Amino acid sequence: MRHSTHTMGNSLNSKIASFLSNKHLMSLTGNLTVQAINILYFGLLFRYLKVEELGAYVFFNSILGLADSLRSGFVTTAFTRWYCGAAVKRAAEVMGSTWVISIAITVVFGILNLGAYLVSYPLANEGFNLFIKWSGVTMLFMLPSFVGMSVLQADQRFDKLLYLRSMQLSMSVLGLFGLLLLHKVNVTNVIYTNLFAAAITSLVILMAGYTRLGDIRYRSMECIKELAHFGKYSVGSQIGATLFRNSDTFIINFMLGPAALAVYNLAQRFMIIIELLVGSSVATAMPMLSVAYNKNDKAELRNILTKNVGIVTWVLLPIVGGTILLAEIPIYILGGSKYIGTEAANLLRIFMAMAILFPIDRFTGITLEVINKPRLNLIKVFMMLTINVAGDFAGIYLFDGIYGVAIASFPTVLSGFLFGYLLLRKDLSLSLTEMMRVGLAECKALLAKFLASFKRVQSV
Template identity: 45%
Template sequence: MLGLADSIRAGFVTTAFVRSYSGATPKRAAEVVGSSWVISLIITLAMLFIGLCALLIVGNLENEGMNLFVKWAGITLFLMLPSFIGTSILQAEQRFDKLLYVRVLQLGPAALAVYNLAQRFMTVVHLLIGSSVATAMPTLSNAYNQKDVQQFSFLLKKYIGGAKYINTEAANLLRISIALSIIFPIDRFSGIALDIINRPKINLIKVFIMVAVNIVFDFIGLYATNNIYGVALASIATVLSGALYGYIQINKDVKLTLRAILVTGILECKSILNQGLVFFKSVSKA
């Protein structure tokens, strides 16, 4: 629950902050930081106020976890505010060495039960893509702010193109998750690209479409399969709808083809592999 509250705050601030801060003049950057402090503080105080009202009106709840959340979430978010702003600045300034230290300290255990294997895989995918997004946002924002559409298009293609469980539900869910991971980058990066090119309303519509698709296909999937596969397949439909809508909308401003994404991704992978081979050869000779 605390992570959800922090994500809500980040959703209001982070993307807009990085987009405006990257490539800005020192004066403009200072204005962006100051505005972000004010907006973040207002959101945090609002959450603190809501928690206080809930505590006074409802009192103690039967769920001890909810009690802890209501009592301490607002205070915790308030104490985390300097860290939140600091990590946003590090991300915008592309200081990923320092940002990595912070992120490592914040990692937690993955989900368990039947979704364990699939969830662990998707956690890795989300971490990798999340790290790529953190890297991509400043460079994409800088290219867009410099009116370099060709560079923006190239960067977007570059970032997007990047026995125990046999015959069990976990293995099948893993296969579905692998399929989901193929289209997830297009959905994720099209979303941040829409924000960066000042199309937040389009991105919001994209989110609403995905929510609607998820709800509809959850019901259809559960009714048709009567098991957890229906929900997992609904996730593919959800991400696919977001990826398609985002892809169509991005192409109105930036020419982007799936073939170009794949080609650029393959070339980038080859480049990374070659760099890795060179590094290991140099280490082995030393």
């Protein structure tokens, strides 16, 4: 009996260890955990902030995301591209040069932000006021976290990424609960709690050594120039992608007002489910794509892309279908009764319908950068941005409301999918049919493996 119990314990321990060693599952679990906390956080904000305040907060975060995309676009892809698979000495040089670029961008942005505060604060738009007042210090507090998490992602340490990202969000949630208990919930106090969470997380990452700050002594001007040369295209793609994601926010804020923006953003919150599935897959695939490209292994590059696009697309299908049928339920759970009867549920249905094209759009974009063709991805992103902005104005004119903004996203996503796919099909001999066939086979194999493991655990 004791031997049987010991065997069962070893079996469970080995299964847990196997799960923790699977980087795809750890990345997905990490994103799922973080986004679950994020949904809780925004659920509280939707319920306890006034609609106009929430709209201003959403607008502030959108502009802050655009500013952060300048730093991450210049650094993240270029860093991963040259860091993964590099020799120890080269990796240290890339790390030190990355620190120099990251600090320089943060300092320049802080100076510009201070100038804007002295010249133009306050403005009539509250979202802009929040950005001018708080964005510089937020970027500074998040700098060590940004570099450290870039290193952990490149090293595929998704377990540590999970702990750190969960810690930062959890502190924000706890801070919000504290504001609720003190009856002090307003947009400024919410930003204070976020700054505190960002500062503590950065301090922990620095003390743990994940930032590799000491490697800054190995920096070289040649490497800085190399990263910057690549980054000038990558940053354009990153800013364009952020503008694309937030162009709806900007247009709605100025043309329809913060209340309409709050309704629109509530529906968009559930796209987190899509983002976490696609994003976690991209996060695990990008280092592998980089290694395959650095080894000049086109076949492996093609296989990684084909398999990942296929798997994620098939996983999305039941989620998309279920959400379209039951859209009112998640809207009520997150936003409460005050958003029932608004456009939120139908907006969610529109967003989910187009989400099925997200996997191939995101993967073709990141692959263009990995294979050293960031200029093409830059063209793709700004093409999509142009189509989206023109579509938003046309949609608001034709439909006289936020439905027009959502519907305008269809031609935008379709154009991005076609552009990226057609470019890579020539280089890598891609096939949509093969992506779906391989993806279905992989999903069946994963499901069979899971069911077999579940049966073995039950029988122990």
